[in-house]
Amino acid sequence: MKRNAKVSTAVIRRLPRYYRHLSELQEAGVVRISSSALGKSMGLTASQIRQDLFCFGGFGQQGYGYKVDSLKEEIGEILGISRGHTLVVLGTGNLGRAIIQNFRFSSNGFQLLAAFDINPGVVGTRIAGVPVYHADELESFIAAHRVDVGLLTVPIAAAQRMGDQLVQAGVKGIWNFTNYEISCARKDVVVESVHFSDSLLALSYMISQRELPDQQEENQ
Amino acid sequence: MKRNAKVSTAVIRRLPRYYRHLSELQEAGVVRISSSALGKSMGLTASQIRQDLFCFGGFGQQGYGYKVDSLKEEIGEILGISRGHTLVVLGTGNLGRAIIQNFRFSSNGFQLLAAFDINPGVVGTRIAGVPVYHADELESFIAAHRVDVGLLTVPIAAAQRMGDQLVQAGVKGIWNFTNYEISCARKDVVVESVHFSDSLLALSYMISQRELPDQQEENQ
Numbered sequence: 001m002k003r004n005a006k007v008s009t010a011v012i013r014r015l016p017r018y019y020r021h022l023s024e025l026q027e028a029g030v031v032r033i034s035s036s037a038l039g040k041s042m043g044l045t046a047s048q049i050r051q052d053l054f055c056f057g058g059f060g061q062q063g064y065g066y067k068v069d070s071l072k073e074e075i076g077e078i079l080g081i082s083r084g085h086t087l088v089v090l091g092t093g094n095l096g097r098a099i100i101q102n103f104r105f106s107s108n109g110f111q112l113l114a115a116f117d118i119n120p121g122v123v124g125t126r127i128a129g130v131p132v133y134h135a136d137e138l139e140s141f142i143a144a145h146r147v148d149v150g151l152l153t154v155p156i157a158a159a160q161r162m163g164d165q166l167v168q169a170g171v172k173g174i175w176n177f178t179n180y181e182i183s184c185a186r187k188d189v190v191v192e193s194v195h196f197s198d199s200l201l202a203l204s205y206m207i208s209q210r211e212l213p214d215q216q217e218e219n220q
Numbered sequence: 221m222k223r224n225a226k227v228s229t230a231v232i233r234r235l236p237r238y239y240r241h242l243s244e245l246q247e248a249g250v251v252r253i254s255s256s257a258l259g260k261s262m263g264l265t266a267s268q269i270r271q272d273l274f275c276f277g278g279f280g281q282q283g284y285g286y287k288v289d290s291l292k293e294e295i296g297e298i299l300g301i302s303r304g305h306t307l308v309v310l311g312t313g314n315l316g317r318a319i320i321q322n323f324r325f326s327s328n329g330f331q332l333l334a335a336f337d338i339n340p341g342v343v344g345t346r347i348a349g350v351p352v353y354h355a356d357e358l359e360s361f362i363a364a365h366r367v368d369v370g371l372l373t374v375p376i377a378a379a380q381r382m383g384d385q386l387v388q389a390g391v392k393g394i395w396n397f398t399n400y401e402i403s404c405a406r407k408d409v410v411v412e413s414v415h416f417s418d419s420l421l422a423l424s425y426m427i428s429q430r431e432l433p434d435q436q437e438e439n440q
Contacts, residue, residue, distance in 0.1 A: 149427070192422060205232055208298075
């Protein structure tokens with residue numbers, strides 16, 4: 001597959017959305033879709049869609065649109081879904097437990113290997129079939145298994161320390177739910193953070209704008 | 221406060237990050253910060269920082285940098301933090317419960333009024349002090365209270381239906397955690413979605429790129 005070397009962060013951020021939309025279209029039995037129809041369902045223009053996908057070698061056929069299944073497969077390939085990435089969860093509080101029980105790791109190409117905690121009430125148990133080990137065993141576990149990503153849902157006070165432990169143990173990425181901006185000295189380790197508050201504040205901004213009657217025109 | 225009318229989505233998305241960073245700086249006792257130091261801690265260039273803040277009237281003083289507390293306060297004002305927004309939660313499964321118990325709504329200027337569910341085991345109870353009502357009472361509750369935002373953590377199958385109910389009842393925004401792309405015909409209602417899978421797939425992409433030895437140079 002030919003890909004343009006320079007892909008912007010904005011395009012990368014949209015790729016998972018394409019994948020999600022194409023999965024929904026596939027489930028709904030759609031075989032082929034035009035860039036304008038795909039754009040409409042995603043809130044993008046047809047031209048943005050064509051530009052985005054062109055970054056990755058362009059999959060569309062002039063006048064025919066895109067084949068849903070092969071486009072989904074190719075984007076999944078780019079996203080690394082078939083690479084068999086593995087993951088462990090650090091912290092089995094409410095949020096950790098919610099993610100372990102409900103998140104579809106396998107649909108996203110990830111295998112959840114284990115969870116770690118320090119709470120004696122949960123260490124040694126299983127959550128939705130996933131074994132929970134003591135955090136002290138993290139390093140030896142990662143040494144013995146290939147672990148690509150560590151998901152952090154520990155309390156803020158432990159976030160940086162556990163992040164450092166993950167990096168030292170050799171993970172390639174940290175999926176950070178701690179609402180703390182983890183710093184990572186290693187350039188080859190990716191930190192991807194999910195900040196709920198950033199999302200709520202963006203929503204707060206948008207509804208606040210709509211409440212300003214004199215600015216409605218210019219801010220829409 | 222003077223603001224430029226046209227503010228890009230990218231800038232809006234960065235505002236909550238500024239707010240979060242400035243809060244951390246304030247807690248750490250930092251009084252004044254230069255745009256380059258602020259940029260460094262946020263992974264942005266000094267020029268990006270100046271451009272972003274200029275969109276909202278520009279708060280810096282040449283050569284003096286930014287006063288942390290007043291910049292934080294002004295950005296908070298733009299984000300609508302002082303507007304006293306209110307919110308209800310629909311769905312008290314693992315994720316809903318985790319958010320009710322752990323998310324700091326008040327730090328983000330939101331007041332959590334109530335939660336709704338259909339599970340008889342939880343209706344009539346309180347979660348972290350928040351009363352849980354039956355979903356049938358949603359409409360009358362919203363009619364009786366000013367509710368700005370509905371947080372959706374219901375199962376995917378109920379996502380669109382409950383989203384429609386929220387819109388009909390008169391909320392201004394939906395904070396959507398269902399991993400389903402809710403469609404909303406009303407242009408004045410904002411849907412802000414948190415898609416965990418989009419975040420994990422972006423991480424998957426980034427670590428996959430770093431695994432390709434021949435592309436490492438050009439993709440970094």
